[in-house]
Amino acid sequence: MLIAKQKRQENIAEYVLYMWQLEDMLRACNFDVDVLMRGFNLSPLEMPKVRQWYQDMADAMKAEGIQKKGHLMQLKELVQDLSTLNIKLLQNPAEAKYKELFTAAMPHITEIINHSDGYVRNEIDACFTGLYGVLLLRIQKKEVTAATEQAVKTFSELLSALALKYKKYEEGELEVDLN
Numbered sequence: 001m002l003i004a005k006q007k008r009q010e011n012i013a014e015y016v017l018y019m020w021q022l023e024d025m026l027r028a029c030n031f032d033v034d035v036l037m038r039g040f041n042l043s044p045l046e047m048p049k050v051r052q053w054y055q056d057m058a059d060a061m062k063a064e065g066i067q068k069k070g071h072l073m074q075l076k077e078l079v080q081d082l083s084t085l086n087i088k089l090l091q092n093p094a095e096a097k098y099k100e101l102f103t104a105a106m107p108h109i110t111e112i113i114n115h116s117d118g119y120v121r122n123e124i125d126a127c128f129t130g131l132y133g134v135l136l137l138r139i140q141k142k143e144v145t146a147a148t149e150q151a152v153k154t155f156s157e158l159l160s161a162l163a164l165k166y167k168k169y170e171e172g173e174l175e176v177d178l179n
Contacts (some may be wrong), residue, residue, distance in 0.1 A: 002050070012082065012166045013128075014157040019075055020132050023061060031058040031067070049126075076121075083124040084178045085166055098165070099157045108151035124162065125153040 005020070007015040029035040033054045042050055060072055071079075089095045090102060105127065112126040120126045134152050137144050144152075168174035 002046075010167075011079070011163045013163040016075060016078060016082075016128055017132055017135065020071060020128070021135070022057065023066070023071060026054070026058050026061060027040060027067065031062065033058055079125050079128060080122070080163055080167060081178050083122040085169065086122075086124050088176045088178070089162070089165060098161055101154070101161050105151075105154035105158045108154055111151070125157075127159050130155050133161070136153055 004015065004018060025036055026033075032035050033051055036054060037047075037051060040047070040050065057072070061067060064070075064073055066072065086102070089098045102123075106123070108130065109123045109126040112130050113120050113123075116126070116129065120129050130151060134144055134148060165174060169176055169178070
């Protein structure tokens, strides 16, 4: 909860990836929050709040029917907002550097979309999916090819730039209509 809150404020892309990881951790623990929280070193005041936050997340996942796979609606909506911002930035002639990052990532994005069987909904979702997939490979200590590393680099650079723009948007420093 504390890490998620911090990531949400500082870097929206890291927040999305962190929350996807928490979804998978809850699935791995069979939605048993007590199992998930073993080893947490929290104060007696923090423990109930953090436990309730995880329980609320587990309950939301069950209510949304994503016990096996998928992401919480709030995270899907956030990725959609980021996708909308991406489109707005690409349409802005002043965003040449951002367009360069997008263009560099586009061949890799296309590859993920083509292999997703319709699961990936847009270019930004593809970047998150690619980054998360590599994160899982690394956790499993599986090999990551040089080509995959290059793709991940382009996704990271694009999402980093997008996260900075989103932060400016949230702080009122970037005038964009995401509706």
